[in-house]
Amino acid sequence: MKQKKIRLAMVVLGAIAFVSCESPEPMSPPPLAGSIDFSRMIAVGDGFMAGYSDGALWEGSQFFSVPAQIARIAGEGSFSQPRIADPGVGRDELLQRFTGRQILLRLSPLSINVLPLTSPPANLLAAQPNATAPTFANLAVPGHTIRDALLLRGDDSNPNLFSSIILRGAGTQTRQAQEAAPSFILCWIGNEEVFTAVQFARAIDELTLPLPIDFEEDYRALLQTLTASGTPIVIANIPDMLHIPFIRTVPTYLTTTLLGDPVLPDPDNPESRIWLIGTWNDGSIRVLSDDPQSDNYALLHLVSAVSISRGFGRLVQDGGLGIPLGDPFVLDKEEIAIIRERLTTLNTVIDAVAAEFGVPVVDVFSLYRQLAGPGITVGGVRLTAEYIYGGFFSLDGIFPTAAGYGLIANAFIETINRHYGANLPPVNLAELLQIKR
Amino acid sequence: MTSLLRHIFLYCLLFFAALQQAHAGGWRTFEYSAVATALAGAVITHSSDPSALVYNPALLSHLAGTQFIAGAQLVRPEHSLSGLAPFPGFGTLEQSRDLRYVPAHLFASQQINDRLVAAIGFYTPFWRRMAWEEPRRFSGRYLVQQSEFSAYALHPSAAFRLNEKLSLGLGLRLSWNRFRLIRTHPTLINGVIFDTAEFQLSENSPAEVTLNAGLHYTLSPRLQLALAFRPLQTRRLEAVPMTIRQLPTGNSELDTDVQRLLPQQATATLQMVEPLALAAGATWRLSARLVAHVNLEWLRAEGERDLVLEFRVDSVATQIVQGWHHSLNLRTGTEFRLRPSVRLMAGYGYLPSPQPTTASSPLLVDSDRHQASLGARAVLGRLTIDTAMALLFYHQRRIEDRNGAALAGVYEASQWQVALSFGYHFGKESTRE
Numbered sequence: 001m002k003q004k005k006i007r008l009a010m011v012v013l014g015a016i017a018f019v020s021c022e023s024p025e026p027m028s029p030p031p032l033a034g035s036i037d038f039s040r041m042i043a044v045g046d047g048f049m050a051g052y053s054d055g056a057l058w059e060g061s062q063f064f065s066v067p068a069q070i071a072r073i074a075g076e077g078s079f080s081q082p083r084i085a086d087p088g089v090g091r092d093e094l095l096q097r098f099t100g101r102q103i104l105l106r107l108s109p110l111s112i113n114v115l116p117l118t119s120p121p122a123n124l125l126a127a128q129p130n131a132t133a134p135t136f137a138n139l140a141v142p143g144h145t146i147r148d149a150l151l152l153r154g155d156d157s158n159p160n161l162f163s164s165i166i167l168r169g170a171g172t173q174t175r176q177a178q179e180a181a182p183s184f185i186l187c188w189i190g191n192e193e194v195f196t197a198v199q200f201a202r203a204i205d206e207l208t209l210p211l212p213i214d215f216e217e218d219y220r221a222l223l224q225t226l227t228a229s230g231t232p233i234v235i236a237n238i239p240d241m242l243h244i245p246f247i248r249t250v251p252t253y254l255t256t257t258l259l260g261d262p263v264l265p266d267p268d269n270p271e272s273r274i275w276l277i278g279t280w281n282d283g284s285i286r287v288l289s290d291d292p293q294s295d296n297y298a299l300l301h302l303v304s305a306v307s308i309s310r311g312f313g314r315l316v317q318d319g320g321l322g323i324p325l326g327d328p329f330v331l332d333k334e335e336i337a338i339i340r341e342r343l344t345t346l347n348t349v350i351d352a353v354a355a356e357f358g359v360p361v362v363d364v365f366s367l368y369r370q371l372a373g374p375g376i377t378v379g380g381v382r383l384t385a386e387y388i389y390g391g392f393f394s395l396d397g398i399f400p401t402a403a404g405y406g407l408i409a410n411a412f413i414e415t416i417n418r419h420y421g422a423n424l425p426p427v428n429l430a431e432l433l434q435i436k437r
Numbered sequence: 438m439t440s441l442l443r444h445i446f447l448y449c450l451l452f453f454a455a456l457q458q459a460h461a462g463g464w465r466t467f468e469y470s471a472v473a474t475a476l477a478g479a480v481i482t483h484s485s486d487p488s489a490l491v492y493n494p495a496l497l498s499h500l501a502g503t504q505f506i507a508g509a510q511l512v513r514p515e516h517s518l519s520g521l522a523p524f525p526g527f528g529t530l531e532q533s534r535d536l537r538y539v540p541a542h543l544f545a546s547q548q549i550n551d552r553l554v555a556a557i558g559f560y561t562p563f564w565r566r567m568a569w570e571e572p573r574r575f576s577g578r579y580l581v582q583q584s585e586f587s588a589y590a591l592h593p594s595a596a597f598r599l600n601e602k603l604s605l606g607l608g609l610r611l612s613w614n615r616f617r618l619i620r621t622h623p624t625l626i627n628g629v630i631f632d633t634a635e636f637q638l639s640e641n642s643p644a645e646v647t648l649n650a651g652l653h654y655t656l657s658p659r660l661q662l663a664l665a666f667r668p669l670q671t672r673r674l675e676a677v678p679m680t681i682r683q684l685p686t687g688n689s690e691l692d693t694d695v696q697r698l699l700p701q702q703a704t705a706t707l708q709m710v711e712p713l714a715l716a717a718g719a720t721w722r723l724s725a726r727l728v729a730h731v732n733l734e735w736l737r738a739e740g741e742r743d744l745v746l747e748f749r750v751d752s753v754a755t756q757i758v759q760g761w762h763h764s765l766n767l768r769t770g771t772e773f774r775l776r777p778s779v780r781l782m783a784g785y786g787y788l789p790s791p792q793p794t795t796a797s798s799p800l801l802v803d804s805d806r807h808q809a810s811l812g813a814r815a816v817l818g819r820l821t822i823d824t825a826m827a828l829l830f831y832h833q834r835r836i837e838d839r840n841g842a843a844l845a846g847v848y849e850a851s852q853w854q855v856a857l858s859f860g861y862h863f864g865k866e867s868t869r870e
Contacts, residue, residue, distance in 0.1 A: 104627050107694040379524030379844055380579030381623050381630060382755065389698070391625035401628030410523055426845075428526030430576060433630045 034422030036232060037183035038074035040137075043067035044149060044173050044226065045188040047142030047399060048239075048408075050162070051081070055114065055396040056101035057142055057162065058088020064402035067138050067186050069409040069427050070416075081138040082166045087115035089161060090396075091143070098161060102395040110388070112395055135180045139173045141166050145192045145210075146218040149173040150225070174225040185226050186412065188236040188364070190219065190350065194343050195398070198241050201301065201331045202281070203338035212342070216349045223357045234415055235354055236362035236408075237347045242340055243372035245387035246397035247299040247331055252276050252288035254314065276300075276313040278325040280332050285324045297333040302387070302397045304329035360419035362411050376407060378429045383407065391433065403432040469542045469560040471508055471823035471856035475812020476770030477784025479730040481718030482653065482663040483770075485814075486821070486860050487546035487556045490594035492716070493651035493665040494606025497554045497596035500546045502864020508823070509541040514852040516567070518577075521837065521845040525576030529846070534568040542858070551598070558592040562612055563711075573632070577844045578621035580757065581746070582635075585617040586709065594649075604653045614642040614672050616707055620748065621684075624695055631686050633695045636679040636748070638705045642672060647711075661720045669713040669739065676704040676749065700750040708745040712761070712791070713737040726774040734766040738791050761791040770810075778817070782825070784810040794836055804834040804850060812856075821860035828853050 043049050043066075050057055051065025062068065062081050071079035087100025092114070100115030142162045144152065152160070153175075154167025170176055177185060193215060197208040205211055210218075226233055253273035275287050278298060289296040304325055307313065314320020331339075347365055354361045368385070370376055371392055375384040383404070384390035387397055392404040400408065406427040413424045468474040470488035481493050486506045489496035514536045520529030540561035548554050566585040569575040575582060594608030622634035649667040656662055681703055686692055718732040738761035746757040770784035786808035812825030831850035836843055 107626065107691070108697060377755065379576065380581075380620075380755070381524075381625065382753070383625070388627055389625055391628050391630075395627060403628050406523070425521065425527075426523040428522040428524070430520075430523070430525045430529070433625075433628070 034417070034420045036074075036416065036420045036422050038071060038076045040180065040183040041067065041071055041074075041076060041079060041186065042135075042177045042180050042182035042184075043138045043140050043186045043188075044177050045140035045186075046144045046149075046192050047140070048191055049140035049186070049188045050138065050142050050166075051140075051405065052142050052399045053394040053396070053401060053405075054090075054101040054103070054399075055092075055394075056088035056090030056099070057084055058086050058101050059083040060086060061088070061101075061394075061399075061402070062138075064405045064432065065138060065140075066188070066405055066409045066412060067140075069406060070186065070412060070424070071137075073409075073413065073424050073427060079137045082136045084165065087117065089117065089165070090114070091161075104388070104395060107388070135170065135176045136166060137180075139166060139176055140188075141173060143192060144173065144189065146189050146215070146222050148192075149189055150218065150221055174222065177226060178228065181229070182231050185231050185233040187222070187226060187233060188362075189222070190215070190238050190346060191241070194238055194241045194339065194346065197335070197339050197342075198244075198247060198331065201328050201335060203335040203342070209339070209342050210346070212345045212349055215346050216353060219349060219353045220356070223353060223359060227357050227359065232420060233359050234362060234412060234419070235350070235359055236364045236412065237350045238343060239364045240368040240372065241343060242299075242336060243368055243385055244398055245385060245390070245393045246302045248372075248385065249302050249387040249397060250300040250305050250308070252278075252290045252298055252300060254308070254318070274314065274318045276308065276325060277315065278313060278330040278332075279327040280330070281327060281335060283327075288325075288330070292333075295333060297336070299331040299336060300325065301329045301331070360415050362408075362415045364408060364411060367407065367411055378407075378433075381433060401432075403429055406432040468510065468825075468827070468854070468856065469540075469558075470506060470544070471510075471812060471825040471858035472782065472814065474510065474827050474854060474856040475782035475784060475810050475814075475823070475825035476730060476772070477768050477786035477808045477810045477827065478766075479718065479732045479768035479770035479784055479786070481651075481665050481716050481730075481732045481734075482661045482720040483730060484653075486858075487544035488542065488558065488560075488858075490544065490546075490556045490558050490592055490606070490608050491560065491649075493653060493663050493718075494556075494594040494608040494649060495596050495604040495651035495653040495663065495665075497546055497556050497594060497606055498552070498598040498604035498653070500554055500556075501548055502862055503548070504546045504860065504862040504864075505544070506821075506858050506860040507541075507543045508856065508858030509539050510854050510856040511537065511539050512564075512852065512854040513537045514829075514850065516848065516850045518844060519847045519849075520576060521835075521847070523845060525844055525846070529576050531575060531577070531846075532570045534570050534572070536566050536568060538564050538566060540564055548864070553595065553597055555593070555595045557594070558590070560590055560592070562588045562590045562610070564588070572619070573621075578632070579623050579630075580620070580844065581618060582621050583617070583619040586614070588612045588614045602655045606651045606653075608649045610647045610649060611644050612647070613644055616640050616642070616674060618679075618705060618707075618746075620679075622681075622700070622703075622750070624698055626691075631691070631695070632684050633686065634699050635682045635684055636703045636705075636750075637682070638677055638679045640674055640677045642674055645670065645672060659722045663716075663718045663720075665714070665716040665718075667714045669737065670711040671739070672707075672709045672711070674705070674707045676706050679703040679705050679748075702749075702751060704749045706745070706747040706749070708742060710739040710743040710761075712739070712743070712764075728772040730768075730770040730772075732766075732768040734768065736764045736766065736791060738763055743791075759792065762793060764789055764791040778815060780814040780816075782810075782812040782814065784808070784812075784827075786810075790832075790834075794834060803831075804848060805832040806830060806850075806852075819862055821862075823856070823858040823860070825856045826854065827856075 051062040053061035090099045100117045105111040143160045154163040155169030193210045197203045202208045253275045286296045288298045311321035313325040316322040372385040375382040383392045394401045406429045410426045467478045473480045484496035484499040516533040518531040542560040544558040546556035564587040568583045590612040592610045596606035598604045618638040620636045623630045624633040647670045651665040653663045716734040721729045741760040743761040744759040748755045768786040773781045789805045790803045792803040807830045810827040815822045829852040834848045
C-alpha cells in the first residue's frame, strides 16, 4: 500500500514537471496587418520619405524607401513609386543645378564623384505631367515643406523638378492622397523646414526656419486634410539634423583624413593642429574651434572639404590662400543654438498636434541621437552617424543608405504594430547591409 | 513514517508550485560518471563510487577501503538556427559544426578510519563549444564566430560520519578555465559590410577555488535524505588582448585602405558566473530490487551579469550581457537489481533554461530541456563497469531580437551522450551501511 502511494506520488510529481514546461511557440502567428489595410497605402513627405540617397532620387534608392520597404513587408508588391532611372536626379544647391547620384571612387584619399545628368533619365519622360496617369502611391517630393505639400501641384512655376516628376500637375500631395482614397497613410514631413537652415548655415526666422506658430498651423492643416476621411495614419518627427555627417565630418582644423595630403605630423595632437578660419554670421573672421564651450565653436559643411583642400580657410603661413571659409559653409555657435532650440520646439509641436488627432508618432529624432551616441547594433554590426563608415548615412551625409532606411522602416513598423495591433515583422537588415553599389 | 513521507511530498509539490516560473538548467556538464549519466544526475543521495564528491561529499563516508573510478563521456550536441528579421533574416539556416567533446573523469577515495573518508577527483565541471558550419559565412560571426569555455577541476574532499545516521562532507574544488573566442570584425563602407579582420582570444585563467559541502541523513533503512551546497562562483578575464588578423576582401586597393582603418588594439573581457547551487535529494528503497532517487536543485543566478562578453576595439566597446533567471532542476532516477551483479538504471531530468529569451545568442545557445537516460552496472568481483547513454531534447526557442545583441530566429538543439566508467575497490565491501 505504502509503495503504491509512493509510486503515485512520483507520477504526480513527474506530471507537474511536465506541466511546468514552457509550452512550444504558437505556429500560427496573428494576422500581419492587424486593423490596417495596406493595399492602398499612400506616402506623403519629402526626400526622406521619397527614398533620396547619395545626393539623388534614383530607382536604386527608391526601392529602399521607407514606404516601399513597409509595403513589401506587408505583402503589397504593387506599391507604385515615380521611379527615376540611374543616375537619378539630384540637386546641387551650391551650383544650383541638377545632377545624377554620387558614387564612391576611393577611400584614401576620399574621392566621391557626382554622375552627370547629361540627358533626362529614360523613365523621367514617362513621369512627365499627365493628368490621366494614376496617382503614385509614394507622393513624397524631395525638397517639399509642409506648406509645399499643401499647396504645390507640380505644374506651377516652382523650380523643384521633383514636383513635376511626382505630382505631374494632378494636384498637391495632400489632394492626391485624399483622392486616392487610401486605406493607410505614412507621413514624414517637416524635415526640410529645419534642414534648410542647416544647409545654408543660416538661422533666420521665416526664411530658413519656420516660426513655431506657422509650423503648427501648417501641421494641423496637413493632418486635418489627411485624416478627414478617417484614414489611419502614422507620422514621424524631425530627425536630429545637427548630428548628421553633413555637418559633423569636416573638423575645424586641418587633417589628412579628407584631404589625403600629409600636412600634419600628428593630426590627433591638438597642440599640432592648424585651426581653420571662417566667416561668422556677423561678417567677422574667426579662428574656428571644435570645443562646444568656446565662442568660436562651429560646424563645417561636408562640401567645405573641397574648399579647404584648395587652400581656403587657411592662413598663408599655414600653406593656405589666406581666405576664410565662407559663411554658407560655417554653422556657427549661435546658429547651432537657434536650430537646436527650434528643432526641439517643432518636434514638440508635432507631438502636440499628433496627440490632438490621435495619430501615432515615430520617434526618428531619438533614433538619430542614438546613432550619434552609442550607435545601433544589428547582429553585431554597429551602425553610427559616422560618414562613409557608419553604415547609416549615404554619400550625401544627409539621407540614409538602404540599411539606414531599413532601420527607419523598422521604427515605423514598431509604431504601426504597437498602435494598430498589427504584427508586421521587421525589415531584414542583414540583406540591406549586403547591397553593393 | 507515512506521515513524514506525506510531508515530504507536500513540500515538494509546494516547492514546484511556487517555483514553476523559475528557470533552471543551463550549460554545465553535470554528469561526471556513467552512473550519474544513467540516473540523469539524480545522485545527491547515491553513494556507489567516489564521483559522489562532486554532488555531495558527505556520501563519501559510505565508501569503504580504497576505491577508484575512471572513465569518459562522449557528448555530442547539435544546434540550428532558422533566421528571422531584422538580422540575419528569413531563409537563413545555420547548423552547428561537429561539437563532440570527450570529458574524462578520475576519482579515488580512501577510508581513513571508521568515521573519516578522504577522496580526490579530476573532472571537467563545464565544457561548451559553439561552432557553426561555414564559419566565415555564419551570420552571427560579428557577434561570436566560435566560442569555447572549458574547465578542469581537481577536487579534494573529505567526509565525516557523525553517527550511524548522519554524515557531513566538505570539498575544495580547484579549477582551471580555458576560453577561446573568434569573432569577425565588420567594416562598413558606404552602407555595405566587408569582413576585414578576425579577432581571436585564447586564454587560460589562473586556478580558482570553490567550496562544496553536503549532508547525508539515513532516516530509515528505506529512506535517505541529503542536502548539498556550492556557492556562486565568478570567473573573470579582464581586458585580455586579442590577436587581430586582417582578412582579404578580394580587392587589393580596398585591402590597403582597410589596413589603415583596422583597429590597433582589441581586448575582450569575459565574466561567467557559475550559479549558487542548493540541492536536496531523497532515495527510497522501494523493494529489495528497486530504488528510486529524486533530486531538486535550485540554482541561484547572479541575475544581471551572469555572462558578460565585452569587446573593446580601440576605444569602442561592444557588450553582450546576459542576466539569467534563478532556476530549479528536477532529476529523477531508478535502479533495478536484475541480478546480484547486474543493475539497470534509468533517469529523467527536466532542466529549464536559466537563460531568458532576450539573452540567447550564438555565444551560448540554451533552452529548456528534457533528459532521458539509460544505463547498467556490472560487478565483476572488485571491478565495476558502468555504461550509460542519455538523450537531451531542447525546447525550440524563438528569439525576436530588435536590439542587435542576438541573432533573431528559431533556435533548435539536441544532444546525446554516452558514458563509460570503470571502478575498482580494495577492501571487503565497496559501501558501508
